[in-house]
Amino acid sequence: MDKTIQPQIYDSSERGTPPVEELRAILKYRHLLTQFVRRDILTRYKRSVLGVAWTMLNPLGTMLILTIVFSRAFGGSQPGYAAYVLSGLIAWNFFAQSTNAASLHLVWGGSLIKKIYIPRTIFAVSATGTGLVNLLLSLVPLLIVMLIVHVPIRPTVLLVPIPILFLVMFSLGLGLLISTIAVYFTDVVEMYSIVLMAWMYLTPIIYSEEILPEMYRLWIVRLNPMYHLIELFRAPMYEGRVPTLSEFLISGAIALVTLLAGWLVFTENADEFAYRI
Amino acid sequence: MNSLTVSEEAVVEEPGFPEDQESAIILDNIGVRYRVSPERIFTFKEYMIRRVQGKVRIQDFWALKDFTLNIRRGEVFGIIGPNGAGKSTLLKIIARVLKPTTGRVIVKGRVAPLLEFGAAFHPDLTGRENIFLNGALLGFSHQEMVEKFEGIVDFAELWDFIDAPMRTYSSGMWARLGFAVATDVEPDILIIDEILSVGDEAFQRKSFARIRAFYERGATILLVSHTMDTIRAMCHQAVWLDHGVMKAVGEVENVIMAYRKGQPE
Numbered sequence: 001m002d003k004t005i006q007p008q009i010y011d012s013s014e015r016g017t018p019p020v021e022e023l024r025a026i027l028k029y030r031h032l033l034t035q036f037v038r039r040d041i042l043t044r045y046k047r048s049v050l051g052v053a054w055t056m057l058n059p060l061g062t063m064l065i066l067t068i069v070f071s072r073a074f075g076g077s078q079p080g081y082a083a084y085v086l087s088g089l090i091a092w093n094f095f096a097q098s099t100n101a102a103s104l105h106l107v108w109g110g111s112l113i114k115k116i117y118i119p120r121t122i123f124a125v126s127a128t129g130t131g132l133v134n135l136l137l138s139l140v141p142l143l144i145v146m147l148i149v150h151v152p153i154r155p156t157v158l159l160v161p162i163p164i165l166f167l168v169m170f171s172l173g174l175g176l177l178i179s180t181i182a183v184y185f186t187d188v189v190e191m192y193s194i195v196l197m198a199w200m201y202l203t204p205i206i207y208s209e210e211i212l213p214e215m216y217r218l219w220i221v222r223l224n225p226m227y228h229l230i231e232l233f234r235a236p237m238y239e240g241r242v243p244t245l246s247e248f249l250i251s252g253a254i255a256l257v258t259l260l261a262g263w264l265v266f267t268e269n270a271d272e273f274a275y276r277i
Numbered sequence: 278m279n280s281l282t283v284s285e286e287a288v289v290e291e292p293g294f295p296e297d298q299e300s301a302i303i304l305d306n307i308g309v310r311y312r313v314s315p316e317r318i319f320t321f322k323e324y325m326i327r328r329v330q331g332k333v334r335i336q337d338f339w340a341l342k343d344f345t346l347n348i349r350r351g352e353v354f355g356i357i358g359p360n361g362a363g364k365s366t367l368l369k370i371i372a373r374v375l376k377p378t379t380g381r382v383i384v385k386g387r388v389a390p391l392l393e394f395g396a397a398f399h400p401d402l403t404g405r406e407n408i409f410l411n412g413a414l415l416g417f418s419h420q421e422m423v424e425k426f427e428g429i430v431d432f433a434e435l436w437d438f439i440d441a442p443m444r445t446y447s448s449g450m451w452a453r454l455g456f457a458v459a460t461d462v463e464p465d466i467l468i469i470d471e472i473l474s475v476g477d478e479a480f481q482r483k484s485f486a487r488i489r490a491f492y493e494r495g496a497t498i499l500l501v502s503h504t505m506d507t508i509r510a511m512c513h514q515a516v517w518l519d520h521g522v523m524k525a526v527g528e529v530e531n532v533i534m535a536y537r538k539g540q541p542e
Contacts, residue, residue: 009383009386010384010385011381011382011383011384012380012383013381034419035409035413038406274375275311
């Protein structure tokens with residue numbers, strides 16, 4: 001491992017390209033990464049009786065309310081509306097929580113990066129990691145609900161790691177972009193939570209896209225990256241079909257471009273953060 | 278305004294840079310510039326409006342200027358100066374938290390900052406969990422921390438409370454655990470920012486003894502203090518900083534004398 005005899009040497013003039021350096025640093029600090037994820041998951045429910053079970057109960061509760069409220073309005077055409085809502089909801093929750101947490105952790109964890117060197121991307125990466133653990137745990141209630149409302153569980157669910165990977169890439173990229181802006185303008189954190197709410201209603205999560213007028217549908221489909229990502233998640237999970245190649249390619253491209261953009265913008269600015277936070 | 282372009286960072290290319298094997302920290306012509314806006318602009322809207330109006334004013338403030346210093350391995354180095362002299366900035370440069378605006382810094386070895394005790398502890402986690410979290414912050418793996426765990430709890434004298442959440446700890450217990458973790462990881466360079474007043478008398482004695490053991494082992498120690506007695510008792514060399522400029526460096530007594538003379542009565 002990295003336990004060499006000679007001491008580690010830090011030389012401020014010997015720096016590679018920041019995006020690559022940061023990648024190396026985050027691999028080196030992987031222990032801290034697991035500690036951060038552990039801390040986030042443990043502390044969130046530490047004082048509650050049911051503990052981590054809330055990770056599964058929370059989306060279930062939301063799903064139950066949404067199903068009761070909206071099944072008449074939107075659910076007519078969707079078989080197993082509860083499973084439809086829940087599948088969209090856990091993908092959305094992952095995205096919303098991890099992007100939001102990324103910027104919060106960097107702004108509020110700022111006292112840390114002013115005292116000790118740690119890779120600056122670790123906040124966004126660990127926020128996404130925490131979200132991923134929650135997402136994986138939420139798959140359990142989703143499968144149970146699918147059984148209850150008679151949505152067949154097909155072998156296509158084995159494909160679900162691919163859409164999850166794309167969701168992770170997209171969320172991490174966007175989380176890094178928002179963190180960068182949030183360092184300079186703290187308001188962005190508040191603004192973003194409002195944007196998230198609007199964004200959620202613009203994404204077919206509680207309603208199916210068929211109920212939208214043709215014109216709106218085109219806009220939502222074309223411009224909303226989360227539409228593509230959630231559809232790619234729902235296809236093998238809820239619909240039980242293998243996504244088409246173009247569905248894979250569109251989502252993959254969105255995820256990759258966002259991740260690269262976020263990583264580059266963040267790491268190029270990261271040296272300034274300790275001055276700003 | 279938000280990105281420092283690379284061209285601004287003067288790349289110091291000195292061919293004959295002294296690569297002294299004995300040096301633990303080399304600071305070469307360090308300058309640290311803070312860009313402060315005289316009025317704080319918090320909101321995005323405000324910023325955009327001012328930007329359009331061309332009213333975004335930025336003042337440069339140099340927290341450190343042309344600072345050159347060579348600290349040898351195994352030295353206990355004191356840093357003195359009034360508030361706002363740039364002492365903390367200097368420590369941050371060495372701890373790799375801030376990147377110098379100009380100049381070059383070379384640090385050989387693992388740096389453990391003791392800037393503030395247990396700043397990274399989480400109140401809802403137990404002492405045990407926090408030890409592992411803090412160890413990871415300093416770059417240690419879980420396995421390495423397992424080996425150090427007992428020694429840390431022994432030193433902090435916290436066996437009875439180690440599985441209680443830290444929010445139940447007294448501030449003294451909190452500080453003791455912070456000191457124990459930061460020093461038990463055996464850094465090559467230890468940064469101490471005015472902390473020796475922590476804990477009760479018995480614990481203070483223990484802390485001093487441990488710091489002494491560090492330099493006996495050959496570690497380099499940087500000590501910031503306003504208490505001249507502490508500097509005198511612990512340090513081999515000292516530097517006096519004022520307004521980001523080095524005023525004196527060398528033998529502790531001489532530096533303290535110069536510093537005292539420089540103070541208004």
